[in-house]
Amino acid sequence: MKIRLLVPAVGISVISLFISLFLLGHFEIYAQRERVVGPYVKQTASVTKVVSTRSSTFARAAAENARLRGSLTWAFGGKTQTGWAIYVPLISHTIGTDAAPESDEFALALSNWQGDSGILPSGILDAETLAAFTKHWQSRRLGRSGLISSDSLRSAPIGEFFDPTRAPDLLRLDRETYAAYQKMVAAAVRDLGQELKVTKTGELAPDEKFFRIVSAYRSPEYQAALRRREPNAGRAALAKHSPHSTGHALDIYVGGEPVRTLDSNRLIQVQTPAYKWLVKNAHRFGFYPYFYEPWHWEYVPGK
Secondary structure, eight states: OOHHHHHHHHHHHHHHHHHHHHHHHHEEEEEEEEHHHHHHHHHHHHHHHHHHHHHHHHHHHEEEEEETTTOOOEEETTTTEEGGGGHHHHHHHHOOOOSSSTSSSHHHHHHHHHHHTOOOOOOOOOOHHHHHHHHHHTTTTTOEEHHHHGEEEOOOOOOGGTTTTOOGSSSSSHHHHHHHHHHHHHHHHHHGGGSSSSSSTTTBBBTTOTTOEEOHHHOOOHHHHHHHHHHTTTHHHTTTTTTTGGEEEEEEEOOOSTOOOHHHHHHHHTTHHHHHHHHHHGGTTTTEEEEEEEEEEETTTTO
């Protein structure tokens, strides 16, 4: 009788043991999956949230840039300026992007530049940011308007100039500046050969106007006469102490009316392949721009 009772009890114990092992194994498997899958899901959700927030932030900044590009009010040269569309090529080169100014990518690149410049990295090109840009661009210019020794001047061939009737005493410029200019133009011809008139020997064709010198060295006497002749002209008013008297400043033809500061004219100039090439490459040859005049470039080696 005891033996009969013992057998079923043992059987029940064995079955219970197997059930317990099965259940423990089952829960352990799912417990391991929870430890692996759980954090991964949470991490994915966290990353998605950050990306979404970031994308939303720069989308708003991009929309604001699209508005301010043509409407931002700021002052320069004693005049009220509107928008910053004219300076898009310079801005884009400065922040290191070719993205459209109304894009999220532009806003992101701008935000990085703002942060590096100690400005709130909003990605919005507001008046404070534009002031920082102009300060940066101006810092790369000559910063002086002293007279150059006549021994350092040389006359360039009339063929190098935009105006084939220019007076002989207006064909002079600093020797080193002229050599750098020639190297720069040769590089531009190599890069933009399809968009320029070029000779079979790889030089600017005689009837090609882009990259020709509009103005080089100007003596203080000539500058004074220019200001008397055009007392109300913006360029004359701003050029009371002209860097052209150093022999290191060149006005280069980049399109439109050569040296007219009307916004409509400057907007045409900054859209030409010649100007865009200069913005990206002139510094390699020691030339830096006066941001307000797309045609004005100054030779400042070592900057």
